[in-house]
Amino acid sequence: MENQTALFQYCLRLADSNLILSHRLSEWCGHGPILEEDIALINIALDFIGHGTALLQYAALVEGKGRSEDDLAYMRNEREYRNALLVEQPNGDYAKTIARQFLFDTFQYHFYQALQNSKDETLAALAAKALKEITYHLRHSSQWVLRMGDGTDESHSRIQTAFDDLWMFTGDLFDMDTTDETLLKQGIAVDLAPVKEKWQTQVSEVLQQATLKIPDQTFMQGGSRDGRHTEHLGYLLAEMQYLPRTYPGAKW
Amino acid sequence: MVELCLSKQLKIIAELPTKESIIKLLSAIPDPEIPVINIFELGVLRNVELINGTCIVTITPTYSGCPAMKLIENQISAALKAEGINEVQIKMVYSPPWTTDWISDEAKEKLRQYGIAPPEKSTMDKGILLGKNKQPACPQCSSINTSMISQFGSTACKALYRCNNCKEPFDYFKCI
Numbered sequence: 001m002e003n004q005t006a007l008f009q010y011c012l013r014l015a016d017s018n019l020i021l022s023h024r025l026s027e028w029c030g031h032g033p034i035l036e037e038d039i040a041l042i043n044i045a046l047d048f049i050g051h052g053t054a055l056l057q058y059a060a061l062v063e064g065k066g067r068s069e070d071d072l073a074y075m076r077n078e079r080e081y082r083n084a085l086l087v088e089q090p091n092g093d094y095a096k097t098i099a100r101q102f103l104f105d106t107f108q109y110h111f112y113q114a115l116q117n118s119k120d121e122t123l124a125a126l127a128a129k130a131l132k133e134i135t136y137h138l139r140h141s142s143q144w145v146l147r148m149g150d151g152t153d154e155s156h157s158r159i160q161t162a163f164d165d166l167w168m169f170t171g172d173l174f175d176m177d178t179t180d181e182t183l184l185k186q187g188i189a190v191d192l193a194p195v196k197e198k199w200q201t202q203v204s205e206v207l208q209q210a211t212l213k214i215p216d217q218t219f220m221q222g223g224s225r226d227g228r229h230t231e232h233l234g235y236l237l238a239e240m241q242y243l244p245r246t247y248p249g250a251k252w
Numbered sequence: 253m254v255e256l257c258l259s260k261q262l263k264i265i266a267e268l269p270t271k272e273s274i275i276k277l278l279s280a281i282p283d284p285e286i287p288v289i290n291i292f293e294l295g296v297l298r299n300v301e302l303i304n305g306t307c308i309v310t311i312t313p314t315y316s317g318c319p320a321m322k323l324i325e326n327q328i329s330a331a332l333k334a335e336g337i338n339e340v341q342i343k344m345v346y347s348p349p350w351t352t353d354w355i356s357d358e359a360k361e362k363l364r365q366y367g368i369a370p371p372e373k374s375t376m377d378k379g380i381l382l383g384k385n386k387q388p389a390c391p392q393c394s395s396i397n398t399s400m401i402s403q404f405g406s407t408a409c410k411a412l413y414r415c416n417n418c419k420e421p422f423d424y425f426k427c428i
Contacts, residue, residue: 036412040404047408050317054346125347129316132349132428133408140403 006182007120008062009082010189012072013179013225014123015055016083019073020233021104022048023240024091033094040140041097047133051126058122074244078234079227086169088233092162095148095155099162102141103203107173109138110198111190119187142206149210156211163207164215169230171220173199179225269337274300274307277335281327284320285407288366291324295354298345306339307332312350315408315428352427364391369413369424388424390415400424 025045032038056069086104091097112134115127148155174196183189207214223229243250269277278300279292291297291311299310309328313321325342332340352371355363360370369388389396395417403426405412410423 036402036404039406039412040402043404043408046317046319047315048317050313050315054316121347125345125349126316129346129349132351133315136403136426136428 001178001182003182003186004062004064006179007188008059009179010183011055011059011062011123013082015052015059015072016081017087017104018048018052018055020081020083020236021087022046022052023236024087024089025097025101027091028097037094044101044137044140047130047137051130051133054126058126070244074241078229078237081227081229081233081237082224083229083233084169085172085221085224085230086166088229088236089166089169090232092165093158095158096162096165098141098144098148099159099166101137102145102206103163103166103170104173105134105138105141106199106202106206107195108134110195110202111192114190114195118190123188145206145212146210149207149212159210160212163212164217167215167217168219168221172222172224175222175225177225269302269307269335271300271302274302274309274332274337277331278309278328281324281331284323285409286363286366286368288362289355289359293356293359295350296324297328306341307337308341308343310343310345312345314350316346318408350428352425355425363425367391367422368410369422371425371427388413390418390420391422392420393418398422 022045025041025048028038028041029045030038032041052073053069056072060067060069060072084104086100089096089100109131112127112131116124116131118124118127145159148159150156174192176192180189180192184191204214221230275292275297278297279290281291281297283289283291283294283296286294294314296311296314297309298312299308301308301310309332311321311324311328321344325344328342329340332338355371363370369391372388387396388398390398390413393415395415397416398413399416401412401414401421403411405423409425409428411426412421413424414421
């Protein structure tokens with residue numbers, strides 16, 4: 001695979017997960033269970049949109065076809081999106097949102113730890129910057145997992161169900177393809193095998209502390225690397241992309 | 253007419269901007285969210301260079317998604333244009349990443365007087381992950397008998413606290 005194509009794909013993968021999760025979290029705006037949580041989730045969504053924007057700008061630069069970050073966000077179809085399957089899953093109840101967030105925050109925390117040593121200076125800088133913010137995200141979601149898991153029967157059963165339902169989408173986070181191989185050789189990409197080990201250890205620890213069971217499901221749904229998504233992404237994009245597609249070139 | 257043009261030109265040459273004068277000029281721009289401190293003492297304005305008549309201004313965001321950055325960029329351009337500097341390039345950098353350690357002591361005192369508890373010394377401690385909170389002093393009554401309400405406050409850079417002594421809620425500028 002050509003280096004430039006690989007780097008472009010890699011940037012899209014990172015950017016899209018940030019963008020899509022940011023959109024999902026923004027759906028909570030005005031609907032949070034308590035005011036502080038409403039504010040917290042929107043703060044976190046804002047960090048993700050910041051990371052997504054910077055990464056899409058870099059993707060556009062790497063591609064070199066004169067597309068902007070907005071073109072990439074609003075004018076690509078579902079099959080061209082490279083976000084992880086986990087982040088496109090619907091919000092569900094608050095337990096499901098928190099479980100999804102915790103699984104992804106733990107991944108991002110260890111992934112960016114490694115990416116900040118990338119030989120690609122832009123990716124390394126963005127990772128170092130994002131890591132500071134992600135540390136706060138991870139703390140927030142971990143504490144809620146503990147509170148719900150070790151809380152009432154109702155909260156315990158809800159968050160256990162959430163982890164059981166989402167588990168099959170976690171394998172996709174660690175799938176590697178030719179894009180990774182090409183960039184690994186140059187010291188740009190992150191080797192996901194050690195990231196997976198750290199992720200498993202930390203997730204197990206927190207779940208155990210929260211008196212929750214690690215789901216024993218072994219089937220893992222893959223596909224995001226090739227743009228094969230669950231049905232939920234299409235609906236999300238239809239809403240997110242509506243305005244610029246209906247009124248091309250619209251300005252504030 | 254010729255004389256007029258010439259005198260105008262001379263005036264411009266006489267007041268040719270320098271790096272220092274531009275930083276001074278841009279230091280008048282307040283942070284849009286916390287107007288008591290300016291973008292220079294906050295550490296958002298990183299550098300000013302004058303290269304071949306172009307003014308290159310380097311800025312860095314406090315938080316990646318800070319919505320104030322676009323406004324700050326516009327204000328920088330407007331301030332420079334008002335001084336007759338039209339060739340402006342604004343560069344956004346992410347490295348080194350912004351840290352609360354860059355906020356000057358003077359600015360921290362301004363924050364406190366404004367009612368925002370300034371960031372405690374030294375950036376990111378691992379205590380964040382372990383659930384150990386910083387104990388900022390109440391900006392109203394200086395009591396350290398305070399507790400955290402939420403790690404996420406009114407803007408990305410702040411957490412929400414309450415003073416157990418005077419019962420006032422307050423914003424804390426959290427360390428990153």
